[in-house]
């Protein structure tokens with residue numbers, strides 16, 4: 001078994017320079033994050049608010065904290081002071097709340113709209129039409145304290161590579177309408193190589209860096 005820093009080196013050596021690696025550290029200890037940090041990793045992804053706040057308090061200040069989970073509006077205020085990028089924005093009301101909390105903290109918060117591309121019923125996200133409606137609405141243009149940087153998605157949890165490829169490609173195709181958005185966040189441990197081929201610029205990798213998670217989160 002390879003160490004955390006060896007895993008990071010291995011993955012980084014395989015990805016093009018324009019692709020950012022997010023180390024998904026949910027459920028993992030501060031010691032493990034520090035090992036990754038010391039090997040040069042600066043971008044970390046978490047999907048529970050309390051866990052993210054605790055880690056951000058305890059770990060080095062120059063870490064870029066990505067919130068990649070499902071975000072409830074009433075919890076935005078806890079991460080608004082420091083979060084680097086919010087990946088999972090899946091409603092206009094959430095976007096409005098992020099804008100409000102960003103304003104309170106006198107900053108602009110970068111966001112990705114989460115798009116639903118999978119065949120499964122369980123995943124969060126907007127469909128292409130809902131995302132288009134938000135991006136073209138007058139209310140959206142009023143939000144001065146958020147910037148949309150791109151889109152995030154999760155493919156179906158399946159071994160069918162053709163299916164996954166089709167889902168990623170559909171998001172890439174959709175994103176071509178918005179050349180000003182530079183970030184496409186898709187690809188995890190099982191499918192990041194395919195994701196990069198299909199145009200991902202941000203891969204979110206947990207188990208291939210830190211090992212399997214002990215409990216299912």
Ligand SMILES: *Cc1c(COP(=O)(O)O)cnc(C)c1O
Pocket residue numbers: 024026047068069154188189190204205206207208
């Ligand atoms: C946990 C998680 C990941 C990482 O998954 P792995 O399969 O461990 O690489 C990526 N994205 C999101 C949204 C996650 O919740």
